[in-house]
Amino acid sequence: MTGIAIEVDGTSVHVPEGASLLTAVRAAGVELPALCSDDRLSPAGSCRTCLVRADGRIAAACVTPSSPGARIKTTTDDLVRLRRDAVKIIVSALPPEALAEGNPSELAHACESLGIAPETAQSTGGRGRDDSHPYIHLDRDLCIACGRCVRMCSEVQGTFALTLVGRGGDTVVAPGTGGPWAASDCVACGGCVDTCPTGAIIQPGPARGITSGVGPAAARTRTTCGYCGVGCALDVVTQNGEVAAVLPARDGPVNHGHACVKGRFSHGFRTSPERLTRPLLRRGGTLEPAGWDEALAHVARGLRAAVDAGGPDAVAAISSARATNEDNYLVQKFMRVVIGTNNVDNCSRLCHSPSAAGLTASFGLSGGTDSFDDVERADCLLVVGANPVEAHPVVGARLLNRVLHGAKLVVADPRAVGLALHADVHLRPRPGTNVALFHGLAHILLAERLADEEFLRARATGLPELTQLLADYPPDRVADITGVPAPDLVAAARLYGRAERPAIVYGLGVTEHLHGTDGVRSLANLAILRGAVGTDRGYGVNPLRGQNNVQGASDMGALPDLLPGYGKVTDPAVRSRAERVWGVTVPARPGLRIPDMFAAARAGDLRALWVIGEDVCATDPDASHVAQALDACPLVVCNELFLSETARHADVVLPVASWLEKDGTFVNFDRRFQRVRPAVPPPGETRTDFDIVRALAKAMGVDLGCATPADALAECARLAPVFAGLSHDRLDHEGAVPWPCPDPDRPGEAKLYLERFATPDGLAHLAATPYLPPGEEPDDSYPLVLVTGRRWAHYNSGSMTRRGGNLALDPVDFLDLHPDDAARYEVRGGEQVTVESRHGRARLIARVSEQTAPGQVFCSFHFPASGINRLTSDHADTVTSCPEYKVTAVRVAPP
Numbered sequence: 001m002t003g004i005a006i007e008v009d010g011t012s013v014h015v016p017e018g019a020s021l022l023t024a025v026r027a028a029g030v031e032l033p034a035l036c037s038d039d040r041l042s043p044a045g046s047c048r049t050c051l052v053r054a055d056g057r058i059a060a061a062c063v064t065p066s067s068p069g070a071r072i073k074t075t076t077d078d079l080v081r082l083r084r085d086a087v088k089i090i091v092s093a094l095p096p097e098a099l100a101e102g103n104p105s106e107l108a109h110a111c112e113s114l115g116i117a118p119e120t121a122q123s124t125g126g127r128g129r130d131d132s133h134p135y136i137h138l139d140r141d142l143c144i145a146c147g148r149c150v151r152m153c154s155e156v157q158g159t160f161a162l163t164l165v166g167r168g169g170d171t172v173v174a175p176g177t178g179g180p181w182a183a184s185d186c187v188a189c190g191g192c193v194d195t196c197p198t199g200a201i202i203q204p205g206p207a208r209g210i211t212s213g214v215g216p217a218a219a220r221t222r223t224t225c226g227y228c229g230v231g232c233a234l235d236v237v238t239q240n241g242e243v244a245a246v247l248p249a250r251d252g253p254v255n256h257g258h259a260c261v262k263g264r265f266s267h268g269f270r271t272s273p274e275r276l277t278r279p280l281l282r283r284g285g286t287l288e289p290a291g292w293d294e295a296l297a298h299v300a301r302g303l304r305a306a307v308d309a310g311g312p313d314a315v316a317a318i319s320s321a322r323a324t325n326e327d328n329y330l331v332q333k334f335m336r337v338v339i340g341t342n343n344v345d346n347c348s349r350l351c352h353s354p355s356a357a358g359l360t361a362s363f364g365l366s367g368g369t370d371s372f373d374d375v376e377r378a379d380c381l382l383v384v385g386a387n388p389v390e391a392h393p394v395v396g397a398r399l400l401n402r403v404l405h406g407a408k409l410v411v412a413d414p415r416a417v418g419l420a421l422h423a424d425v426h427l428r429p430r431p432g433t434n435v436a437l438f439h440g441l442a443h444i445l446l447a448e449r450l451a452d453e454e455f456l457r458a459r460a461t462g463l464p465e466l467t468q469l470l471a472d473y474p475p476d477r478v479a480d481i482t483g484v485p486a487p488d489l490v491a492a493a494r495l496y497g498r499a500e501r502p503a504i505v506y507g508l509g510v511t512e513h514l515h516g517t518d519g520v521r522s523l524a525n526l527a528i529l530r531g532a533v534g535t536d537r538g539y540g541v542n543p544l545r546g547q548n549n550v551q552g553a554s555d556m557g558a559l560p561d562l563l564p565g566y567g568k569v570t571d572p573a574v575r576s577r578a579e580r581v582w583g584v585t586v587p588a589r590p591g592l593r594i595p596d597m598f599a600a601a602r603a604g605d606l607r608a609l610w611v612i613g614e615d616v617c618a619t620d621p622d623a624s625h626v627a628q629a630l631d632a633c634p635l636v637v638c639n640e641l642f643l644s645e646t647a648r649h650a651d652v653v654l655p656v657a658s659w660l661e662k663d664g665t666f667v668n669f670d671r672r673f674q675r676v677r678p679a680v681p682p683p684g685e686t687r688t689d690f691d692i693v694r695a696l697a698k699a700m701g702v703d704l705g706c707a708t709p710a711d712a713l714a715e716c717a718r719l720a721p722v723f724a725g726l727s728h729d730r731l732d733h734e735g736a737v738p739w740p741c742p743d744p745d746r747p748g749e750a751k752l753y754l755e756r757f758a759t760p761d762g763l764a765h766l767a768a769t770p771y772l773p774p775g776e777e778p779d780d781s782y783p784l785v786l787v788t789g790r791r792w793a794h795y796n797s798g799s800m801t802r803r804g805g806n807l808a809l810d811p812v813d814f815l816d817l818h819p820d821d822a823a824r825y826e827v828r829g830g831e832q833v834t835v836e837s838r839h840g841r842a843r844l845i846a847r848v849s850e851q852t853a854p855g856q857v858f859c860s861f862h863f864p865a866s867g868i869n870r871l872t873s874d875h876a877d878t879v880t881s882c883p884e885y886k887v888t889a890v891r892v893a894p895p
């Protein structure tokens, strides 16, 4: 038994060293009011409701550390009286609503257990309300100034949006900026709602009074968030068959009870009147409602006609990083078994395919190298090309928390956003110069003997070639290429190079480039040089995945060259393993990647395209050419929630269930399989992607097997050794299991490569790839560089987040530009501006900000109507065809 032994009311308990008496009391199963305490927050010790007697002395349990052998009493009459008096004083300043019948608050519960009558709350109030925010309302009369919301906002979320104002009994919580809540810095993580003990801060509507801790009896379904790739565990609360609230799970393995504005609040899209609930079939040029039998028969006929006209390779499918693993498994099986082609790809092609290629080449497996939990031990974070504070808020909060606890922070990103504001060193490279930047850092690591020579000798290869290459990347030359001052480079390299456990976290600012795979590999070089990967001396190299199941869609083999578990289709042994399971011959020729599918359609070679859950006309680059491709293809089938830009070009639109309505699994950014469970039924005639794939196979005369999603994962486990130990049953019992997981009786590998790398020679491979310029560069005609990315309130094409309260939080698409450029091009903030590239034109609202460097402009891609992806080029990563979203030469002008 480890920890400290303590006696609580005669019962012996063990608690960790440093734990409070409150922890010990709770470990003994004793209930104690603790109105200013939340075990996720630093203690305040201000409310005096948690009084106990410790070795004879009266103490506030929440702020008193446990000491070995201490004897705690909680039940003596004087203690009960003291606690009751403390709560009574608090309650007497509150209005009757504080203890109204049915109030589920922590305070009401404490009063009930202490025998405090509801009439004790008799204040007439008068402090007023703030209902300005769509998701968070404040009743100041119910505030007891416990400060939990303020600490939650600063210590867990890291936003510092709230403060306490006023004096004495008039102290209340308020946004730190003054003014209404909706205009504050609040990012709507909902943490204040969850921790508020009185109901002063609530989520309005049916969710009122429901929090992670307490609330009215209602059905709760544990599932995994369907927005970004963090993989937050959520409890969906339903009442009368509808979603009443989505709450972060306190035992969520990644989110630890936290969430963001998307996962927690943005589910209004489900019941939007624009939601598709019946299949649509194009008749006479118009999409019209149809029955499922008719729609599926039409698709089946179209697919057969395409195969008859052009062979199996005349058909292609774009599977979805939004869909479950089981959906993706079945889609790729459909294409290989029913159609007989490898023409299946998924939207990771557009984001993290360079991560897959780069990490596989450097280390052997297509995933991040470590469990995110290990970041808690990192003493230096190198965050590159990522804005997790907005795009992955729960990870952003955990990273910031690490920094606030003393870890050094180097941010490499052209924009001064999010974590950059807290960085020890902020490197702002010109977009498209990452490889030179990483080589510059590596040069300094070698020059200053900060590399781990023993690790390099024993576990890495390629050092001589890299050393020779790095001779060409001294700080001054790298400064010329990247625009990063040489002293900043040196400072950053020293922070990373001298840390005991450095960590690399990166995002699409590394991958979405003409040389994105080279970027991943040259970034991985840094961890190899430091011996910070495959050891306990660092947190390796870890990509933040943009969509909920980017990792899983590829894991399941929804790729043109790889089968489930990353076996190559060109490898006869891999094919024969799949053939044994599927009972058909698997085609050996790799299929088309997404951009090649569009090119084939425009050339007349692709005769049927099935697009599943991706709005390619809004999110893919050079969108005008994408639309031309769809129009040229004789049959376009689209699985969608809404009539998206892509669906408008389709011949058949099949309405599908959302992530709140389906069964399966997702794999998050640190390779954890987690369960997805239906909390509510899909609306109308909507079906799951899984059911649709099976039904279409049946319409084509093929039984795909896999009657349930659980059967599909079981079949995948038989086919792919790295998933052999996984099953729904296991996940239901264990919650989350990382892959590789080859054995049902052993845990998955959260941290990779501790004994050997998964490359053929077992070594980490340093990459000596020279810096090459981006595909687009500014010139006199197009003098600015456009970078695209995400904003905190929205997600991808915005089809879900623009239908609900998030639109009120972030209503329009902005073009951010530096004040110098605004003056030079006579653009005023708040006015419409035209943006033109060599490929197209878009209209946005200008926002003047120093977050964006001179010579660069930034916008999101959440508002397809702006046409932002008509601007982006068809330049793509030379290895994986991932688009160069991060560098487009543009010019701006008033409209």
Ligand code: FES
Pocket (backbone or CB within 6 Å): 033, 034, 035, 036, 037, 044, 045, 046, 047, 048, 049, 050, 060, 061, 062, 063
């Ligand atoms: Fe201990 Fe408030 S909970 S003093």
